[in-house]
Amino acid sequence: MEILKVNQLTKNYRNTQVLKGINLTIHQGEVFGFVGHNGAGKSTFIHTLTGISVKSSGSFDILGVPDSQIDSVKKSMGVMPDISNLYENMRGIEFLRYMGGLVGDHRSKEDYESLMKDVGLEGAERKKIKAYSFGMKKKISIAQALLGDTEIIILDEPTSGLDPESAIKIRQLVTGLQEQGKTILLTSHNLDEIDKISDRVGILSDGIIKKVGTPRQLKEGTETGLTIFVRTKPMLHADFVQELAEKLEIDVSFLGTKKDYSMLHIASDDDIPILSKKLIDSGTRLYEMKVEQTSLEDVFMNT
Numbered sequence: 001m002e003i004l005k006v007n008q009l010t011k012n013y014r015n016t017q018v019l020k021g022i023n024l025t026i027h028q029g030e031v032f033g034f035v036g037h038n039g040a041g042k043s044t045f046i047h048t049l050t051g052i053s054v055k056s057s058g059s060f061d062i063l064g065v066p067d068s069q070i071d072s073v074k075k076s077m078g079v080m081p082d083i084s085n086l087y088e089n090m091r092g093i094e095f096l097r098y099m100g101g102l103v104g105d106h107r108s109k110e111d112y113e114s115l116m117k118d119v120g121l122e123g124a125e126r127k128k129i130k131a132y133s134f135g136m137k138k139k140i141s142i143a144q145a146l147l148g149d150t151e152i153i154i155l156d157e158p159t160s161g162l163d164p165e166s167a168i169k170i171r172q173l174v175t176g177l178q179e180q181g182k183t184i185l186l187t188s189h190n191l192d193e194i195d196k197i198s199d200r201v202g203i204l205s206d207g208i209i210k211k212v213g214t215p216r217q218l219k220e221g222t223e224t225g226l227t228i229f230v231r232t233k234p235m236l237h238a239d240f241v242q243e244l245a246e247k248l249e250i251d252v253s254f255l256g257t258k259k260d261y262s263m264l265h266i267a268s269d270d271d272i273p274i275l276s277k278k279l280i281d282s283g284t285r286l287y288e289m290k291v292e293q294t295s296l297e298d299v300f301m302n303t
């Protein structure tokens with residue numbers, strides 16, 4: 001079942017077009033990870049879907065309801081608020097009970113405590129939000145998104161600023177929500193995290209979704225071949241690699257550098273012995289050559 005269907009959605013701020021025609025379908029029970037560089041428009045997209053901002057053109061349906069009637073589906077979406085929108089003078093549990101009341105979530109005190117425990121706020125129930133750390137505020141925002149037992153949960157950078165243990169807890173929480181049949185749209189700059197928990201990933205760039213697919217599809221890419229990491233002295237550079245490719249008549253290209261390694265793309269592992277021999281013959285000192293599976297980070301960097 002389609003939970004969200006977005007068609008040619010655009011959003012302008014004054015003269016700047018931030019979203020230039022987003023097309024996307026998200027299905028029930030999916031965890032969809034949305035990535036993009038700072039300022040790419042991820043939050044703008046979320047704000048447009050949730051009615052915080054008004055679209056410029058295009059359309060979207062949520063649970064089959066057109067965006068013109070967005071108010072009627074808002075109760076089906078749990079949205080993590082920006083931490084600057086929390087009521088700082090309230091105590092944690094008091095805030096959740098208040099916000100829960102607004103969305104008809106009248107659970108017991110024990111159930112609110114359990115929700116706070118789920119996000120890692122055990123022991124902070126009676127502390128005022130203004131005394132919470134940044135990470136604790138993030139956690140209570142996530143808890144707010146879980147109020148109302150909604151079908152769709154939208155989390156904008158839920159784990160940014162969280163310590164590793166807390167981030168793991170939130171990822172487990174997301175997986176648990178998916179097991180309950182919820183559909184989750186989340187953004188993150190942590191590409192390993194996106195890789196681990198998303199069923200599908202969309203890469204937003206230049207105002208459109210440039211790539212979309214399962215992490216595996218994206219990593220396998222449309223390209224065939226291998227990425228190899230080569231540690232040499234001196235380090236390899238683009239012109240040198242291009243020269244080698246022409247001389248050897250093999251399909252090798254320079255992708256960039258990562259720490260002490262040069263990253264190369266080669267068409268076939270049959271080219272590895274040819275390339276390594278030529279490197280040594282050319283006087284380059286070759287310390288290491290390893291084949292590495294493309295990561296989502298590599299896909300992102302090449303989008």
Ligand SMILES: Nc1ncnc2c1ncn2[C@@H]1O[C@H](COP(=O)(O)OP(=O)(O)OP(=O)(O)O)[C@@H](O)[C@H]1O
Nearest residue numbers: 013014018036037038039040041042043044045189
């Ligand atoms: N209310 C606004 N008025 C004017 N411009 C805005 C507004 N909100 C966002 N923008 C601009 O829209 C662009 C996209 O911002 P947005 O916050 O959606 O990006 P993002 O992908 O979520 O970035 P980040 O990863 O840094 O959170 C930026 O250039 C930003 O300056």
